[in-house]
Amino acid sequence: MFKLVITILCLALIADAAFVRIPLNKPNKRRSVKNINALAAVLRHKYNPRKNVTSEELRNADNDAYYGAITIGTPPQHFQVLFDTGSSNLWIPGAPCAASDEACLTHNTYNASASSTYQLNNQSFAIQYGSGNLSGYLATDTVTISGLAVANQTFGVATAESNASFIAANFDGIFGMAFQQIAVDNVVPPFYNLYTQGLIDTPVFAFYLARNGTSSRGGELTLGGVDPKHYVGTLTYVDIFYESYWQIQVDSFSIDDTLVCLYCFAIVDTGTSLFGVPSDLYIGVQNAIGARSDTFGNYLVPCNYTSYLPVLYVNINGTSFNLTSDDYIVPVENDKGDIVCMSGFINSGGPVWVLGDVFIGKYYTVFDMEKDRIGFAPAAVNATVLN
Template sequence: MLKLALAFLCLALVADAALIRVPLTKPNKRRSIKNLSTQRAVLRSKYSTNFVVSSEQLNNFLDDSYYGPITIGTPPQNFQVLFDTGSSNLWVPGASCAPTDSACQDHNTYNASASSTYQANGERFAIQYGSGNLAGYLVEDIVNLNGLAIEAQVFAVATSEPGNTFVNSEFDGILGMAYQKIAVDNVVPPFYNLYKQGLIETPVFAFYLTRNGSSTQGGEMTLGGIDSSHYVGELTYVPVSIEGYWQFTMDSVIINGLNICVECAGIADTGTSLLAVPTSIYESVQNAIGAQSDGEGDYMVDCSLTNTLPIVTFNIGGTAFNLSSAEYIVEVEANNGSVLCMSAFEDADTNLWILGDVFIGQYYTVFDMGQNRVGFALAAQNSTTGGSSIGSSSYIFGIIVPIVVGFYGLWLNKN
């Protein structure tokens, strides 16, 4: 029996080792209202109703993004990338970008000639943004995520970045984590290769985002499993309705007793900072929460009234996920330096609800590519009861099984 206990203990260690943790960082500053027009332009290019598979749409919200470290090449070249579940390509700036390209020059760049594992691809690469094209070319090299070395990963090297979209971003590039179907040039996304190359045991990843974290403690992304200490209660799973973005169907959205939508299409997107609303009901949502237009495309509320605004309820998979006004009203800095209170709901310019970091920060979110489903549970930081210590395979095998087998072995020896 002792051998059996030891065997399970070995399995526990293997399972726990298979859960890869990537610490996330976020800018430690308030959003600037002057950047909101850029955010809207990028969001609309990302989820345009004229979406074509061959044109990439990525996202960058300048003042509230969650990003983490990767390395590329041999010896390793360091980058900070936004892990974006709303896109499917990896790209970083290239050393050959133009000296006049501020976004490129102010970030870490990839130097192919400095990597012994670099392989040429030769194919051109372009992404359409609201303010222009991000252009470059495809290459192949080793990409390392927290010790997981992906061999022969194809990614894009940007030689031209559009306008001011990425000038002020805290990260260098973007690592897309959606389905391959929306990848430019049908490039295999890094997460696919993590699983195909046996670097993770299960094709599952999850995000825990700290809403009040510091610039160095923005949360955590886990690869190959979930961490049940990051959420409270049970996960609610819903099937992916269209494999491209992480799209699913919400039962309804209710504000102040008013049913805003029924059987609505939603997308979980870590690359979107706020909450995007279908164009057809955008003004209805703002009216329902009591926000007023400032005439420049943003909706504001009196900061003194924030605590009196209604709860917004997202009914998903038979479970109610509530957002209070403290969560869907965000403070922004006006051009004159004053602080304003802005509605986190924005026009998606499409018929989709985009649940960005405002939602994911409150609800731990699991992306299960193996079973094509998305899961949500209250993030542990938002509950006074604390997180459960069991729930994921890593914790079941790492904690419960060794204890149970150990006591069972003692019982056999005693009897």
């Protein structure tokens, strides 16, 4: 287990460690039908990868992605990264960009030659994902997050990216926060090093996503502990299934009084904006909320009918968490510029449920690597977040 591996390493350091708050940002624009469809395609590949291929997906720019600032190198080079509990690698674009690589050209890029703390790794790096791939090399340098300098962190430098959805993304790269077991090339994730180097108190982090926040006040990620101001009541904890993704067993999913799934597996993923439903249950869930498919396969409900829609109940370790239509119906803009009401349930592409930001936005979520568990509690409304 994670705590057994690192406790001895951290014993002498932990007394001076920090509890850290990371302000989160999110795009300040309305989602579009096109981008919701792109997200659905991404999710289907993420948890149903091709055999013998490591899968890590990019997020779509116009969805409610929550991202924040880090720096890499000496002197610091600045990046915005998506904090993703559904993957385990840190990667950012790297200079020089190829003339044809629009995604690289439109984002901040890492320049190894400009950093005095860069260490040559001599290993190539590649991630295969549903609609393309990225490739480059591994580098080792100092990675700083909220003033905490992680020494000798290895990360991916993408010099070629073929995923079109990354071109308009508001963030530069991905900061993976799942377990090392699913990291490409078995690279040690940066959160591990934050703890083993004594920079945080405990191997625990938590997300508060401000669903009605602004682009610059989108919520807060805490590293090294939990902030009680961000939730109400008590936390309900559930053990993770095994150390890879943040995967748990859910007692049941029900829509009003109708049982949808009993003792099912779910992955808790901050990198997924919506709510993933297993492929064999997907159509049934859409029918249960009265959503109907348009000619493009999008599931919509009349916007004047949303207040009559049923409640989804997610029972976790004996506690019921509910999502109303205010939570799972997403106003989006269609190709004509009209606002339509789309179901926030998307096909996960496999047998698992995916509790994405639709769920995490309503319920403060704690990821505890020390005790191999996840905690949930109702998120505080209008909680204070950092500027």
